[in-house]
Amino acid sequence: xxxxxxxxxxxxxxxxxxxxxxxxxxxxxxxxxxxxxxxxxxxxxxxxxxxxxxxxxxxxxxxxxxxxxxxxxxxxxxxxxxxxxxxxxxxxxxxxxxxxxxxxxxxxxxxxxxxxxxxxxxxx
Amino acid sequence: xxxxxxxxxxxxxxxxxxxxxxxxxxxxxxxxxxxxxxxxxxxxxxxxxxxxxxxxxxxxxxxxxxxxxxxxxxxxxxxxxxxxxxxxxxxxxxxxxxxxxxxxxxxxxxxxxxxxxxxxxxxxxxxxxxxxxxxxxxxxxxxxxxxxxxxxxxxxxxxxxxxxxxxxxxxxxxxxxxxxxxxxxxxxxxxxxxxxxxxxxxxxxxxxxxxxxxxxxxxxxxxxxxxxxxxxxxxxxxxxxxxxxxxxxxxxxxxxxxxxxxxxxxxxxxxxxxxxxxxxxxxxxxxxxxxxxxxxxxxx
Numbered sequence: 001x002x003x004x005x006x007x008x009x010x011x012x013x014x015x016x017x018x019x020x021x022x023x024x025x026x027x028x029x030x031x032x033x034x035x036x037x038x039x040x041x042x043x044x045x046x047x048x049x050x051x052x053x054x055x056x057x058x059x060x061x062x063x064x065x066x067x068x069x070x071x072x073x074x075x076x077x078x079x080x081x082x083x084x085x086x087x088x089x090x091x092x093x094x095x096x097x098x099x100x101x102x103x104x105x106x107x108x109x110x111x112x113x114x115x116x117x118x119x120x121x122x123x124x
Numbered sequence: 125x126x127x128x129x130x131x132x133x134x135x136x137x138x139x140x141x142x143x144x145x146x147x148x149x150x151x152x153x154x155x156x157x158x159x160x161x162x163x164x165x166x167x168x169x170x171x172x173x174x175x176x177x178x179x180x181x182x183x184x185x186x187x188x189x190x191x192x193x194x195x196x197x198x199x200x201x202x203x204x205x206x207x208x209x210x211x212x213x214x215x216x217x218x219x220x221x222x223x224x225x226x227x228x229x230x231x232x233x234x235x236x237x238x239x240x241x242x243x244x245x246x247x248x249x250x251x252x253x254x255x256x257x258x259x260x261x262x263x264x265x266x267x268x269x270x271x272x273x274x275x276x277x278x279x280x281x282x283x284x285x286x287x288x289x290x291x292x293x294x295x296x297x298x299x300x301x302x303x304x305x306x307x308x309x310x311x312x313x314x315x316x317x318x319x320x321x322x323x324x325x326x327x328x329x330x331x332x333x334x335x336x337x338x339x340x341x342x343x344x345x346x347x348x349x350x351x352x353x354x355x356x357x358x359x360x361x362x363x364x365x366x367x368x369x370x371x372x373x374x375x376x377x378x379x380x381x382x383x384x385x386x387x388x389x390x391x392x393x394x395x396x397x398x399x400x401x402x403x404x405x406x407x408x409x410x411x412x413x414x415x416x417x418x419x420x421x422x423x424x
Contacts (some may be wrong), residue, residue: 057418064410078158081159081161
């Protein structure tokens, strides 16, 4: 692989040329995973469904970023920039979710069923 | 002057005067693009936070609302966008190899994919608008004659307050205000904020429903008793996220046309393909966001 890329660099001053067969393989992989996620969604496995769907989406996203967007061959710093933005989104979501379903269910009865459910379980 | 220096100062038409080498120009552009992509992730990230919080509290709304999205259309759109991403990546490879014909064909195919995506999205949106599934307070709040699911026996929300007399602000006593004791003012059907569910649409729609049992069978599922309170919130988030994404696709169409003009004019070659590469990165991030939107809305 290293010799192949150095060969490319000899012909091209900048960037990395991703061979067409790798692009097609990536595209076919993405289509297969799309079929998989639709099929997986047709089975009801409760709360697991969302995690399966997200796992497949992350896998598809990685394929797009790594091969279509050349990050696999790109300068590592571009990856640092991109992954940092993803890490911040993960941080925002997880912080926001820490108090989701924790607010007073008695103030707005029926407003947030998950909250009411939780309070019922707690016996309040 | 050594041979190396002479090579470094070789003249390139595409090299802006403030860069030393084509490589420096390319790498600066590419880093700038990745920084922009990071802000795009954060822009959509805010909406994903909203999605997570609302779905955490109201999973039933998402289960319910998701039934009214067409999974087949969503899946077809996912395939269309993946294929257009593939043709874009192929166009970039062609540009890097100086294959102008391949670049033009690749861009045209990508453009076709973008058009197809927007076309399918248009069909989906117009179906929802036709049914009255608007976001927020406009949910079912359209003129009755425009919706075949609207039950004309139900009042139009927001149209109840018109007959209430405006009190004289100068008057001080009940007599001076001129309200007769049996004033036929309609009682508000809207619950006080702290007592009822947030959002007024549900309450307004509930007026007289129980008195008209005979029309119940004509009422569409979204107007029925089974509809969870605040069902419109699902459509808020759906329209906001897919709408912002659709706007990005529209911008992508503009970028493709611009690249196509450049390609036809022969602006790009194996030494200079930066705009094609960066336009491609933008198109792939649009695809990437849809990869997450599809399961989160259609496959619940």
